[in-house]
Amino acid sequence: MYRSNVMVCGGTGCTSSGSDAIARAFEEEIRAVGLEKEVRVVRTGCFGLCALGPVVVIYPEGTFYSMVKEEHVKEIVDEHLLKGRPVTKYLYSETVAEDGSVKALDDTPFYRKQLRIALRNCGRIDPENIEEYIAFDGYRALGKVLTEMTPEQVIQTVLDSGLRGRGGAGFPTGLKWRFAAGNAADQKYVCCNADEGDPGAFMDRSILEGDPHVVIEAMAIAAYAIGASQGYIYVRAEYPIAVHRLQVAIAQARQYGLLGRDIFGTGFDFDVDVKLGAGAFVCGEETALMTSIEGKRGEPRPRPPFPAVKGLFGKPTILNNVETYANVPQIILNGADWFRAMGTEKSKGTKVFALGGKINNTGLVEIPMGTTLRTIVEEIGGGIPGGKKFKAAQTGGPSGGCIPASLIDTPIDYDNLIAIGSMMGSGGLIVMDEDTCMVDIAKFFLEFTVDESCGKCTPCRVGTKRLLELLNKITDGKGTMEDLDKITELAEFIKANSLCGLGQTAPNPVLSTLRYFRDEYVEHIRNKRCPAGVCKALLNYQIDPVKCKGCTLCARACPAGAISGTVRQPHRIDTAKCVKCGACMEKCKFGAISKG
Amino acid sequence: MKSLEELAAIRDKMKHVASTRRAAHDAKRVAVAMGTCGINAGARAVLNAFTEAVAGAGLEDVMVTQTGCIGLCSQEPVARVILDGQETVYVNLTPEKARRIVAEHLKGGKPVEEYAIGR
Numbered sequence: 020m021y022r023s024n025v026m027v028c029g030g031t032g033c034t035s036s037g038s039d040a041i042a043r044a045f046e047e048e049i050r051a052v053g054l055e056k057e058v059r060v061v062r063t064g065c066f067g068l069c070a071l072g073p074v075v076v077i078y079p080e081g082t083f084y085s086m087v088k089e090e091h092v093k094e095i096v097d098e099h100l101l102k103g104r105p106v107t108k109y110l111y112s113e114t115v116a117e118d119g120s121v122k123a124l125d126d127t128p129f130y131r132k133q134l135r136i137a138l139r140n141c142g143r144i145d146p147e148n149i150e151e152y153i154a155f156d157g158y159r160a161l162g163k164v165l166t167e168m169t170p171e172q173v174i175q176t177v178l179d180s181g182l183r184g185r186g187g188a189g190f191p192t193g194l195k196w197r198f199a200a201g202n203a204a205d206q207k208y209v210c211c212n213a214d215e216g217d218p219g220a221f222m223d224r225s226i227l228e229g230d231p232h233v234v235i236e237a238m239a240i241a242a243y244a245i246g247a248s249q250g251y252i253y254v255r256a257e258y259p260i261a262v263h264r265l266q267v268a269i270a271q272a273r274q275y276g277l278l279g280r281d282i283f284g285t286g287f288d289f290d291v292d293v294k295l296g297a298g299a300f301v302c303g304e305e306t307a308l309m310t311s312i313e314g315k316r317g318e319p320r321p322r323p324p325f326p327a328v329k330g331l332f333g334k335p336t337i338l339n340n341v342e343t344y345a346n347v348p349q350i351i352l353n354g355a356d357w358f359r360a361m362g363t364e365k366s367k368g369t370k371v372f373a374l375g376g377k378i379n380n381t382g383l384v385e386i387p388m389g390t391t392l393r394t395i396v397e398e399i400g401g402g403i404p405g406g407k408k409f410k411a412a413q414t415g416g417p418s419g420g421c422i423p424a425s426l427i428d429t430p431i432d433y434d435n436l437i438a439i440g441s442m443m444g445s446g447g448l449i450v451m452d453e454d455t456c457m458v459d460i461a462k463f464f465l466e467f468t469v470d471e472s473c474g475k476c477t478p479c480r481v482g483t484k485r486l487l488e489l490l491n492k493i494t495d496g497k498g499t500m501e502d503l504d505k506i507t508e509l510a511e512f513i514k515a516n517s518l519c520g521l522g523q524t525a526p527n528p529v530l531s532t533l534r535y536f537r538d539e540y541v542e543h544i545r546n547k548r549c550p551a552g553v554c555k556a557l558l559n560y561q562i563d564p565v566k567c568k569g570c571t572l573c574a575r576a577c578p579a580g581a582i583s584g585t586v587r588q589p590h591r592i593d594t595a596k597c598v599k600c601g602a603c604m605e606k607c608k609f610g611a612i613s614k615g
Numbered sequence: 616m617k618s619l620e621e622l623a624a625i626r627d628k629m630k631h632v633a634s635t636r637r638a639a640h641d642a643k644r645v646a647v648a649m650g651t652c653g654i655n656a657g658a659r660a661v662l663n664a665f666t667e668a669v670a671g672a673g674l675e676d677v678m679v680t681q682t683g684c685i686g687l688c689s690q691e692p693v694a695r696v697i698l699d700g701q702e703t704v705y706v707n708l709t710p711e712k713a714r715r716i717v718a719e720h721l722k723g724g725k726p727v728e729e730y731a732i733g734r
Contacts, residue, residue, distance in 0.1 A: 020631060020666060020667055020670060021632075021635070022635075022662060022663060022666035022679055023635070024632075024635055024636060026636075057659075057662075057663060057666075078635050078636045079635050079636070079678045079679065079680055080678075080680055101649065101654070102649045102650060102651075102654070102681065102683060103646070103647070103648075103649040103680065103681020103682050103683060104681075104682075104683045143636055150625055150628070150629050151629065151632060153622060153625045153626050153629060154625075154626060154629030154630065154632050154633040155633055156626070158616075158622055159622065159626075162619045162622055166619060275616050276616035276617065277616050281617070282616065283616055283617065283618060283619060283622075284617040284618055
């Protein structure tokens with residue numbers, strides 16, 4: 020029996036900053052002091068505070084060590100694990116009170132306003148040990164469903180809970196299940212969309228890495244509800260840790276008879292297989308995803324027929340997102356009313372966001388629906404680095420739009436975000452400050468969709484390309500005011516005529532930035548100026564001859580040889596040679612170089 | 616897995632793991648002093664006895680943890696038991712005494728006066 024557990028984050032973020040070596044160091048040091056029978060090291064999923072990784076949490080106290088280095092480990096073992104004195108200098112600073120006492124993690128600004136339901140086991144269990152999942156009520160919901168509920172009751176519970184698809188579109192999950200249940204067929208399928216592709220989004224990856232069994236359990240519940248016996252999890256091959264843990268989890272579930280034949284002795288059969296995606300963004304679209312599972316090229320097809328009628332291999336199929344599934348067992352165990360009590364009128368429960376961009380606490384957060392963007396940015400996110408001003412937040416990735424500072428108090432839910440021209444999306448939330456050019460951001464997302472368009476339909480394949488050319492014209496300083504009208508017209512055309520969600524939403528970042536930041540577009544066109552100082556073609560670097568001391572640092576840093584001048588004399592930049600890399604500005608100690 | 620009972624048996628076996636990781640239930644706490652003096656006097660065996668006895672008694676809401684030297688080096692091993700805001704300090708502990716404290720004080724609600732000081 021272990022009196023203490025050292026939980027080392029084994030999510031992708033912390034792993035890439037060396038958490039595996041830290042876990043090994045803990046194991047060695049614990050052995051060195053003879054505590055290996057008392058203290059156990061567990062590699063977990065994501066704790067959420069990725070900005071401060073690698074993260075190590077020690078139970079039973081729940082003390083939170085941040086930015087742990089291998090050389091800290093011996094001291095933590097000797098002091099904390101052996102002598103019971105937490106090493107406060109390595110603790111997450113928000114958990115240390117002024118008098119040196121250690122506060123509970125839930126009292127910190129990052130965690131206080133969060134509500135972890137989909138992420139409940141992330142960081143709390145060993146994802147590669149099915150018994151730890153069972154310890155925290157795992158597979159109890161499946162047991163309840165199979166022994167106490169009819170398929171119709173399961174569907175009704177999910178419907179009553181108000182759960183909507185967390186992949187972004189927000190379709191009621193229970194309704195999707197009901198359609199598929201109503202279609203008789205000799206074979207039906209349950210699929211899980213883990214083809215998370217939005218730039219900056221890693222919610223689904225973190226759930227799979229931290230709590231893979233929750234997805235398997237929920238898929239089994241869905242299979243029982245609609246009458247399926249086979250499931251597929253479509254996950255991208257770029258998620259090696261998630262894929263590995265899923266495979267371990269599936270093997271364990273089979274070994275424990277929680278997948279396979281006659282589960283819980285009820286006669287219910289269900290099994291799951293993993294299909295690896297090669298990383299095409301379009302394969303996150305449901306019809307393309309199923310086509311890809313079938314072994315064909317991942318391209319969408321027109322709907323109807325909807326997957327609930329004719330999906331995978333032509334059979335009735337449901338496809339839900341990872342995070343959607345992660346909510347299901349809790350809804351079954353706690354009831355629809357419990358879930359309905361959280362959130363807003365039309366958006367129930369919580370939503371996980373991957374917080375990124377110009378924000379202090381980069382990471383993974385789960386908040387009740389209806390939380391305002393201000394709470395996320397200023398409290399949970401810890402504000403913007405360098406005292407810069409909040410300009411906008413981008414949600415929904417390449418399909419979404421931006422929320423300007425004037426709307427920072429909007430409660431976040433599906434319908435509010437649509438109303439202000441963005442969308443929930445799968446949960447990427449990128450914060451932008453005053454140094455971000457909104458035209459450039461629109462270009463960034465459009466470049467992504469141009470790359471990722473599968474090419475099957477013309478509006479998307481050609482339309483997005485032409486749209487990007489118009490934006491490039493503007494950021495090169497060659498745009499005209501008529502271009503803005505052309506952009507709007509073309510964008511609306513692409514939205515109305517594309518075959519699938521990729522094209523139908525691709526113009527959103529452009530339309531939304533044009534809606535809230537039209538003056539920035541106009542500034543690029545009329546005055547050939549980029550207000551944020553990002554668009555290179557419109558930038559000029561200058562040296563202030565009064566401030567310049569002639570130290571020659573800039574001239575030596577310039578890779579293009581564009582700076583001339585003699586020692587102790589003001590230097591000057593030859594704009595014809597300047598490549599606008601900004602190296603000179605970084606080097607200058609006197610603030611003599613400016614751009615604009 | 617052929618029955619709900621099998622699942623419940625695993626959950627029961629793993630109960631200690633779950634309760635160890637329900638962080639910061641400070642209301643009920645056993646803190647064994649693990650300064651150099653405490654460790655020398657055998658505090659580790661006492662700590663482990665507390666851990667096992669608390670788990671064995673099914674006291675899921677009691678956290679067993681460590682603390683530093685509290686200045687009673689001559690009477691180590693020492694442990695503080697904090698129950699509902701009331702603190703009791705036990706001295707000269709052994710694993711047997713620890714088990715009795717769990718049974719009578721933590722479970723029964725009655726401090727073991729003969730091991731306690733300052734009461």
